[in-house]
Amino acid sequence: MNIHRNPALADQLAASYALGTLRGGARRRFEALAREHASLRAAALIWQGRIASVAELQPEVAPSPAVWTRIENLVQADKQARLMQTARSAPAPAAPAGRWWASLGLWRGAAAAGAFATVVAVVGGVSLNSRLSGQVRELSARLSATPAIEYVAVLADDKANASILVTFDPKTQKLVLKRVGDFREQPDKSLELWALPPGAPAKSLGVLSGDAVVRLTAADSDIRRSPALAITLEPKGGVPPGTAATGPIVFKGALLKTPE
Amino acid sequence: MCIRLNLMRGRLRIGNICQTIVRMNPESPDSHLIALLDRIAQADESALKELYGLTSSKLYGVALRVVANRSWAEDVLQEAYLNIWRVAGAYQASLSPPMAWMGLLVRSRGLDFLRRRASDRADHVQELDEVIADTVAGDAPNPMDTAQASEQAWALHQCLSQLEHRQREALSLAYLRDLSHSELALQLRLPLGTVKTWIRRGLEQLRGCMARLA
Secondary structure, eight states: OOGGGOHHHHHHHHHHHHHTOOOHHHHHHHHHHHHHOHHHHHHHHHHHHHHHGGGGGSOOOOOOHHHHHHHHHHHHHHHHHHHHHHHHTSOOOOOOSSSTTOOHHHHHHHHHHHHHHHHIIIIIOTGGGHHHHHHHHHHHHHHHHOTTOOEEEEEEOTTOOEEEEEEEETTTTEEEEEEOSOOOOOTTEEEEEEEOOTTSOOEEEEEEOSSSEEEEEOOHHHHHTOSEEEEEEEETTOSOTTOOOOSOEEEEEEEEEOOO | OHHHHHHHTTOOOHHHHHHHHHHHOSSOHHHHHHHHHHHHHTTOHHHHHHHHHHHHHHHHHHHHHHHOOHHHHHHHHHHHHHHHHHHGGGGGGOOSOHHHHHHHHHHHHHHHHHHHHHHHOTTHHHHSOHHHHHHHHTTOOOOOOOTTOOHHHHHHHHHHHTSOHHHHHHHHHHHHTTOOHHHHHHHHTOOHHHHHHHHHHHHHHHHHHHHHHO
């Protein structure tokens, strides 16, 4: 097809391409030709620009004021997460090899990548997951009612479903874990919480009872050094003190310092 | 050029001339929006707030047209501004007018949202706002809005104004919702042939008109 010698046809196809109604084989042929012929490529770009302006011509409708409040909260959380990432990205010595958490980079990557997503999930609640927003309201209420809480984490499963909320109050050295998902371990298993300090082996913070709210005692230093927490599925009662985790990680999440 | 176009149609509308003059003002809304995006790229929250004040109604309008549901559109808007907050620095690499760039962000967030919904529930088409289909079926007054529109959008507006309302709606929805002819026919509850004809003729007229304006 000598499309590049037929400017009217080229322009017509470019317009349909930009509008999106050129589909299937015709679209693929157009794309292939555009890669070959600069003039066709130019026509497509011009039309993409023109058609994109359709968005500018839509009638204005005022959104609910709540939207800005949500955005503002998310932006605050985003700023906080960025600061924390910067603070925590200081280089750390290599982790001892041969254990499941040995890949420190993986953890830190997960913590860094997870931090933003977690904050978005936590603070925004986004109505994409309305279950979460209820939890977030509750968490926010608790945070304001308990100003001593300095750290908070939402531990999620591999599908990013929030399952356990964690708060830490350094004054009382109390970790409070609240189960919010519907995960229940089998009777012969226990969930065990781990701090993941950079450059050091994961440290057990304790075993979760089956209660909806679990209180554990943790040293301030263990929490401060950990950018992330994880929960593994272990034999009933957890692993013997001082030994490594044996089971799979079921929940994990970044540990975030709450705004001062 | 707006004057010439309108004369061609045998009508001269004062509003258009005034708007044309306003648009020649060097302190265009575009340069202000660009300055705000620059500040947002430096993590300036007050700039985001001002940008939101200036553009949220327009962008919410876009989001509403894409997802056709108020609360979904609010989610889309929220995601879009968060996205703007995070990627404002990328605007400099774009050659689009700022409103067009933000409109693209909103549209793509909206389309993502619809895809997620569609995978959640197959019947989302039924949930689409029936008002839209009704608008297209009738010949309601021109719903286009040129407040804050870029020069490029202004030209498009001139050309779209010359189309029949229903053709214009079909073109807008095809683009905003990324619909094929058959999807469009389904949403507008019109025969496929009619939709194809509208789109073809609409694009044809648009091509002629844009070529004269360029």
